[in-house]
Amino acid sequence: MLEKVVKKREFTLLVLLVSFTLIISLRSPRFLSIGNFRDILDDTALLAMVAMGQFMVILIGGIDLSVGAGVALTGMSVALLHQYHPEIPIFAIVLLAILIGFSLGSFNGILVSLFRVPPIIVTLGTMGIYRGFVFVVSKGAWVSAHEMSDAFKNLPRGGFLGVSNLLFVTILCVIIFAIFLGYTRAGRELYAVGGNETASRYVGINLKKTKYLAFMLTGGLCGLAGLLWVARYASAQSDTALGFNLQTIAACVVGGVSFFGGSGTVLGVALGALFLGIVNNALTQLRISPFWQMGLQGLIVLVAVIINTIMEKRT
């Protein structure tokens, strides 16, 4: 039993996270403070949310390069709507954001499932399209803090018992998707399709529906994250969430998700996101130039993928 737990990727990650935290806190004492940890968790929340979507797409053997642009487009759309029609209640905006996300994801999903275009090509294309539309709807302008109401800005920041709404929503999403992927039929079908497409067709799984579902749900998560993103940072701009694609993919592969599809867990992905959040925070705490961030993330993805592949080959 103990051996089984120790061998799990989630356990390895947890050990890695704790030792990493201890090493950094030796160099920078503020790192261990409760305030800083709350920052890390809040910063990680958005990443974890979208990474779960990315996880579902990688699970079926695909990849979604449009998540960053999807976050930006939803965020910009709802921010503009809120700016010009502040009378619309917040809960309607939340629903609308999820709906916009669903439709962006559905567009990807339809092209992948119905027209059988490879996910990398579809999402490379829609990455350009969605990002372009952010510019078109905003005409290149920003929506900044003073154009948003306090209720809007407090949506992710408010909270109770010291837990922000943002973190609360993310934890709720993690639980829902952990149950969905682990214990529901539709969720298990995602694993089956990614594990062996031909076999899953023979046992009667609707491949088109399953693939569409993965992309649609990813879109919905991007939509929700887009709203929370612009509200949290109190600004929506054309380059919102630029480079977010790699971070979500990094969270997945660090969390033990295989690029070949069919394996990985929601908990692993959430811990992977936390790992990236801690690394990013540590860079700031140790006063390392932010220019290191991009290269370091590329390196993390590369190393994680290499480790995953070697481990898979051994078993």
Place this chain on the structure above:
Amino acid sequence: MRSTEKMPIWRILMQWEAILFFMLVTVIVVNSKLSPYFLDLNNILRTTFNFMEKGIIVLPMMFIIISRDIDISVAGIIALSSCFMGLASQHLGAGTPALIFIGLLTGLSAGIFNGLIITKIGIPAIAVTLAGLFLFRGIAYVILGDMAVTTYPESFAYLGQGCIGNTRIPFELVLFIILAIIFGIVLHKTTYGLNLFAIGNNSTAARFFGINVNRIRFLNFALIGLLSGLASVLLTSRIGSTRPNIATGWELEIITITVLGGVYIFGGAGNILGVVIAIFMVGLARFGMSLINVPGIVMNIAMGFLLIIAILLPDSLRELQRKILTKQQQR
């Protein structure tokens, strides 16, 4: 199954290359309506400066996609090569030949790095080159930060800005044409090219036939690295400066052009003629959009749709052709 009979005219017109050619003509007509100066030969020659570097990377990308791989790290390689050239020029005062050498060597090394990880460890090319895109550009950011290098020697400018002798024919255009001819011959007339198609169609079968699949895939990645380095030399020379964000987002356009040129995204099919027409079509279309001041980020909408249409359209055309053929046979 190609019959030697004369093809009916509608079948020739429905060939993908013919459709591409019509698209190219349409773009030229629209452009000349937008600007009366466009149809001037010197102007057309000058506009080729804007897309020859991309065209040079499209050629090896054709090899990669035909053999059912993908490389999205090319723009990162451009940034890294340009960055090292900038360092050599700024701190060592390197001359033009040394700069070219450094640019090519950096590109080649990055390509070899990708190729080794993909073939030796057996990791999907998407994962490795996606990480590579950020790793390579990330190194450029670490080295340069928010600085720019502009201290290139005067003779270096010829590569990206110069023309052949006293003519108005750009050096870049000539270089591209020579490379396109070489790539065309390798693809269509050599065993190497044949092997690319074999690997793309069925890599397991290709391996059983004694083709060293991984060696060829490795060579493809080394090659695209080398040519990305070359594109970096030309681009750096043309704009005369290096910033870490150089060539951001080029992978979208390069892959779009390759697929639009008729290279089958699932591998195993493609030809040089379609790809070359696609390079000029997209290049001139982009130029046309810049004539009416369309911002680059909005052009990406067009590129994105073009990429998806380029994959959907040939499929539906094939379907249509089959329907017409079966109808004729029934008669």
